[in-house]
Amino acid sequence: MANAATSVMGSVIGKLADMLTDKYNLARDVKQGIRSLQDELRTMEAMLLRLEDKDDDQIDPLAKDWRSKVRELSYDIEDCIDRFVLNHSHGDGGSTANFVHKAIQMVKTLFKDRGIAEEIRRLKRLEARDLVGIDAPREEIISLLRCEDKEHKVVSIYGIGGQGKTTLAMEVYNKITEAAFDSRAFVSVSQTPDMKKLLRDILSQISKSHFDQSQMLETVEQLIRTVKECLKDKRYFILIDDIWNVWAWELVRSALPRNDNGSRIITTTRIEAVAKSCCTGIAAQMYQAKPLSHEDSQRLFFKRLFLSSDDCHPDLRKVSDDILKKCCGLPLAIISIAGLLANRSKAVEVWVNVLRSIAAAVDKDSPIDKMKRILLLSYVDLPHHLKSCLLYLSVFPEDYAH
Template sequence: MATDPRINILYADVPDQVGVDGPMSDIVEWLMGGTTTLKVLSIVGFGGLGKTTLAMEVFRRVEAQFGCRAFAAVSQKLDMKLLKDLLSQVAQGADGMDTWEEGRLIRKLRECLLNKRYLIIIDDVWSKSAWEKVRCALPQNNHSSRILTTTRIESVAKSCCSDPDDPIYRIEPLNESDSKVLFFKRIFGDKEGCPPQLKEVSNQIMKKCCGSPLATISIASLLASKPVMLKEQREKLLISIGSALEKNPDLEGMKQILSLSYYDLPYHLKICFLYLSFFPEDFKIERDSLIQQWIPEGFVGIERGLSVEEVAEGYFNELINRSMVQPMDINCDGRAHACRVHDVMLELILSKAIEENFVT
């Protein structure tokens, strides 16, 4: 099975997150200080800059200081799933809420949070209307409660932080030093492990990613999947990335960069990858459930000495190895029991699925 012994190192441990220490310290300082009234901070930046990663690390750092805490993601189409997710994390005795209507969910959330010090993180807010609906469920109190949001849209960040004392944190791309650490460690296992003859072209490839953690680790993962890559092959890859970023490092440019990783997938993994277009945005995809959907579709091949389930789990692990999906629920044995698809990657999957006439 194509298990990845580096999963714990690359994804699970806080010390190995690159470029988050400074921003995390700034945000934690703001969260833990100041007035006792409710405050809101919004992290804003384009897709792939690491807003969710930063928010999650902040949450882990300070969650023990709050009586109630919750972390939930907003999909582009806001529905009651978000309110139910929040309520399940903060409420005791909310059984049967699957049948509750929206007003009852909001009232119960307000009741649970009104007299407690709470920390709520709302990830990936797409619109002012979505924020307003969530905000009405989070009551004002004088217990030093805090709300942290992330968004790609400046106007949405301003809507979240309508009070003059509520700051907007504009996340910056990785600096050159942090980009090198992330890039070289993913490929060579060590930031100093790059062979001298490949340093110049590797530096150029890394710089073309313009400090985007998502683009950097995606391209590094593509290179890491190659047993040997000659200098000429890396230069060819550099030209491909350069053409994708001739203008600005916007979302479209990043999608083109990530397309390189898609085209590099073997045929059987392309099909399994495109199948992820069936799942909604921000959905937690359980590994075993996904495997049991791939198998009857006929996507999983036969390998000598392995069961079809073991082959399918190898496919799942290989998608993680290549950074095409983000692992979740990592066990002590290094196995991820679920995954999530980054928003930018989901847009790529949807466009490729239509282009290939696979899912429409």
Template sequence: MEAALVSVATGVLKPVIGKLTVLLGNEYKRFKTVRKEIKSLTNELAAMEAFLLKMSEEEDPDVQDKVWMNEVRELSYDMEDAIDDFMQSIGDKDEKPDGFIEKIKNSLGKLGKMKAHRRIGKEIQDLKKQIKEVGERNARYKGRQTFTSTKNETVDPRALAIFEHASNLVGIDEPKAEIIKLLAQEDVRASTQQQQQQLKIVSIVGSGGMGKTTLANQVYKELKGQYECWAFVSVSRNPDMANILRTILSEVAKKDYATTEAGNIQQLISEIIDFLADKRYFVVVDDIWDVDTWDIIKRAFPATSSTIRIITTTRMNSVTHLCCSSFSGHIYNIRALDMVHSRQLFHTRLFKSDEDCPSYLQEISKQILKKCDGLPLAIIAISGLLANTEKTKVLWNQVKDSIGHALERNPSVEGMMKILSLSYFDLPPYLKICLLYLSMYLEDSTIEKEDLIRRWIAEGFIHREGRYTAYELGERCFNELLNRGLI
């Protein structure tokens, strides 16, 4: 999650740039000698902020960029302190003194302000020099990197989950039966024409690691044999739409179109529509991240007089509502595992079929499962880590205490971190910094919504914009994080 640190750097730069902009305003125009330096420094920081925002989109920035980003962050703290000291020392305005003593005080005050004036000028020059040195050093050493490093990509656990045998899946039977029932039942709200077309969609929604893909795949395996054509396609966060449409065409037509480059998006949609016309088909569109993606894919599914079933999975409430409004549909909110199923999954990964959890580990196991909060991916990752750990109370307590900290560096949970971090990387920059700020609170503490929003505003993450107050925009940020299942 190094890119999270990049977003922290962008978050601390923004208020610094804002304060420098204030110093360039009319209120401080009398400080002509330092205005040029302030303007130059502001431009330099604005360029840095733009670069950091671009870096925050990268899931794994290189080592040199991380070092540079940390230096920028520390310098921004120094700059903010210097600006705050300067603004406090000069005061908002010069008042005319009344009386001899007041004139003396005023003269001394002006002397102090002149010193503050000279000090801020020198500090700004020093900070500007440091900023340039940091940038030049970063460019110098990056320029010497004449080699490329090949990384072993982490295998996406979702790609492996669809090959899991049903007998190994815990807590799958009830939700699978519910999805099948939703796909089978008639919609009383649908028109006669819609009922005749028999086009039904179920959109499964939930946060990362909840098992949406696994659930959709189990339903797909059970039902696809009842249809003439079927397809299972994963979209992902940065989809290649032409490739996705070629995959759908390949699967429904049972011919290999996936490796061809022929046909643009419009042609591929037309080919899929022509092939599926008057056919009974069943399609799963997995892992949709935005409404625009679904708006393209849905056009490939003709509403014919034959029976049609579609399942979508997504983390986004906005996507699932659009999926269901496109056709006659149902929203299925996937649930976390209850404690019984969580314990069953945990124990089957750790102990043999004829072996029970030792009594001295039962309470620790319960506490670990409470931290996993019914998230199958987290339970699987952490039980995988414990499987290679000696079954002692001391070591298991260490694992329990390290969840959320040391675990993210452990290879056993790389897959889990990769899946869960996708939701973070999909956030716009202003939401990333708001989400990261939550790490300021102690684990398991109660966070007051109003207090959190006001802290965001005080830190300079959110500003008044147009007809909306800063607090109203803060509420919108809060609600968006809530809707994405991140808080």
């Protein structure tokens, strides 16, 4: 039941995200309503994920009833979205605002259910603090992007995998007001990029008409010219994530006109030489992603296992410190180990055994190799059906989204 509810909720959130693209050209207030609805549904999704970890006999009747209502609500909203998409394809988009208003009211009604409301409020407070140690670097990068209004500026975030570069870049991207720019786009390059797809992804976010026309274009060069033409007189903000080599950046850069409209670009990469290339010949700044401090590592670790660090038994604190030392301040490693421990008994001997497994695997490795081995340990600990699921997903190319 919980799996079904979580699955349909994820589908609904994804469809709402699609409605925010230029494809539908919705009014600003409608878009704000959809974003508000997304936020509420993500909180519900977080609650459903917590219920997933429990057997039905461990869940009280009120929570079960709420879960059933959420599932039905998800189906209703998904039906509304599907009808909207169908009507839009026939030129009728007038009912969008009514649909969004109705969906928000249904969500608010569910949030008022007794017995679950306090848990929801607690989850929302956790959600607000979910990104540990990100405030200072986010503000630093925003300050780097501030310069003369008309100056073209690039900030390149670099560092080893698992440090949260993409999360940091997205936080900056979301924090800077959308109204300050004519066009915005976020794309991921990856290790084996499909440059045609990447350029079309940019077009899909900056101009629906140009994107539609791009389906007829066959070469990368044609797409570059189209993106460049679309952006030449605009103040744009583009986030280019996960660049692996210089040639990929140079190709993307050739599509982004260097104008005097105050445009901004953020890039992320694991490779310092690529970061330097992103910053060559323009007003630019490199920013090296830093590992989490021990205090922030503790906050992230305990937040994944308890409501707060105060809920951790004193006997577990020493072993948790030793576990965190092995994670080298890498958020991905910390989250993975916390996820592994979340499904085990909170007994000292259990955590010590996990520590021994980590130590045996990572003591002689570099930080990035340590993280890979920690991820492997987390994979080995998964139940069989989830291992099969992950192996199935691995047949898709990197960044495959269809």
